[in-house]
Amino acid sequence: MSEFHGSARSGPDPRPSRTPLPPKRATALRQLLAELRGPEVPAKALDARALAALAANPGCRRRAILDGAGVDKVALAGALGAPSAFGQSQFALTRGNAFEARVKADGGAELLRLAHAVLDPGAEPPGEAARPDLSAIGPEGRTARTALALREAAGAPGTWTLLDHPMLALDVAGSPAFLEPDAVVVHPDGGWTVVEIKSFPMLDGAADPAKVGAAARQAAVYVLALEELAARLDPAPQVRHEILLVCPKDFSNLPTASAVDVRKQRSVTARQLTRLTGIQDIADALPEGTCFDPDLPADRLTAAVDSVPAAYAPECLAACELAFHCRERSRAAGAVTTLGRPVRAELGGLATVEDVLSAARGETGDPDDPAVAALRRAAALRAEALAEAARPELPGARSAQEVARCR
Numbered sequence: 001m002s003e004f005h006g007s008a009r010s011g012p013d014p015r016p017s018r019t020p021l022p023p024k025r026a027t028a029l030r031q032l033l034a035e036l037r038g039p040e041v042p043a044k045a046l047d048a049r050a051l052a053a054l055a056a057n058p059g060c061r062r063r064a065i066l067d068g069a070g071v072d073k074v075a076l077a078g079a080l081g082a083p084s085a086f087g088q089s090q091f092a093l094t095r096g097n098a099f100e101a102r103v104k105a106d107g108g109a110e111l112l113r114l115a116h117a118v119l120d121p122g123a124e125p126p127g128e129a130a131r132p133d134l135s136a137i138g139p140e141g142r143t144a145r146t147a148l149a150l151r152e153a154a155g156a157p158g159t160w161t162l163l164d165h166p167m168l169a170l171d172v173a174g175s176p177a178f179l180e181p182d183a184v185v186v187h188p189d190g191g192w193t194v195v196e197i198k199s200f201p202m203l204d205g206a207a208d209p210a211k212v213g214a215a216a217r218q219a220a221v222y223v224l225a226l227e228e229l230a231a232r233l234d235p236a237p238q239v240r241h242e243i244l245l246v247c248p249k250d251f252s253n254l255p256t257a258s259a260v261d262v263r264k265q266r267s268v269t270a271r272q273l274t275r276l277t278g279i280q281d282i283a284d285a286l287p288e289g290t291c292f293d294p295d296l297p298a299d300r301l302t303a304a305v306d307s308v309p310a311a312y313a314p315e316c317l318a319a320c321e322l323a324f325h326c327r328e329r330s331r332a333a334g335a336v337t338t339l340g341r342p343v344r345a346e347l348g349g350l351a352t353v354e355d356v357l358s359a360a361r362g363e364t365g366d367p368d369d370p371a372v373a374a375l376r377r378a379a380a381l382r383a384e385a386l387a388e389a390a391r392p393e394l395p396g397a398r399s400a401q402e403v404a405r406c407r
Contacts, residue, residue, distance in 0.1 A: 033069040038293030043070025046177040048221040053319035055272040062310040068175045068279040071292045073321035079294040082325035096199040103255045108162040114257040123188045129160035139178040142167035153186040154237045161186035168225035175279045181222040191238040194222045202247040219243040220265035
């Protein structure tokens with residue numbers, strides 16, 4: 001995927017070169033991201049799970065630059081003294097890999113049978129389905145090989161094709177993210193379907209809604225990447241918005257499947273990704289010499305991380321490895337985001353707990369501001385209730401405890 005300079009020609013009317021100039025800005029950005037990560041630190045790939053979490057919090061510049069630079073946030077959180085238990089256990093990973101191997105055994109015959117039964121029962125049953133080799137050098141090579149295999153499958157209607165662990169690319173804030181779904185099925189009509197294989201059980205045809213929602217958000221990222229690829233083909237194949245979710249049936253290890261509509265998750269993810277601040281803009285605003293290498297001294301590493309604004313919310317605890325560090329910093333600053341995004345939205349321009357208390361006491365704030373007016377009204381009601389509770393009892397009046405005992 002390299003591009004080279006065209007050679008210059010002499011003469012009064014030189015023919016313009018058809019070879020594009022090298023992407024200097026992109027090359028400079030990759031070099032800058034490598035310096036931020038650390039010269040000797042390998043990049044950590046940005047997977048769909050992390051991308052879905054990033055899209056759920058598009059205002060967090062800290063996560064955007066760390067993910068864009070390929071920083072290992074688990075190692076970074078440990079070096080900052082705020083390790084997180086976020087992530088899957090080794091047991092869950094092993095169980096998931098074993099179940100996926102069973103689903104894809106015999107050339108993916110069971111997986112294709114489920115896809116036919118659940119998604120496309122009117123099509124011809126899958127017989128000898130195509131299963132192209134997607135091996136190549138590096139993520140760029142695998143992405144190109146996947147695109148070629150999908151293009152060939154789209155040009156051969158009437159057959160089933162199974163792509164095992166294809167590699168897709170998606171532009172995220174000016175930086176490419178390489179994504180690897182469990183599988184992609186090409187239907188006889190040329191349509192593409194994302195396959196998600198999970199190890200949580202499907203009991204009586206239904207699974208845990210929270211886990212299904214997480215799988216849908218992750219699959220929506222793959223759908224977006226496939227749509228970008230399909231748009232470059234003529235005619236563009238249909239990328240189906242119903243994914244195939246494969247899980248163990250009941251308490252057995254037998255696979256079963258259901259169709260999950262991800263149109264809502266796809267729309268939300270696409271909208272959030274467009275709101276992400278460009279990686280280049282964030283990197284340009286960092287102090288010179290900023291580096292997130294976990295081997296740096298703790299004080300220098302902390303200063304580097306704190307130089308990038310974060311948008312912490314309690315939901316980060318279930319989605320980001322740096323959540324404990326960001327929560328500590330947010331609490332120290334008295335930020336109202338520690339109380340949750342709904343509370344933050346209700347408070348308008350009041351960004352800290354001190355601002356909220358000051359406005360409630362009538363010391364600061366515009367009285368015409370609805371948030372300030374509501375706070376002052378709440379403070380007045382609280383003071384009135386406390387004053388009522390502190391009033392001495394009238395003679396002959398019974399206490400609330402006595403009334404309760406009489407009942």
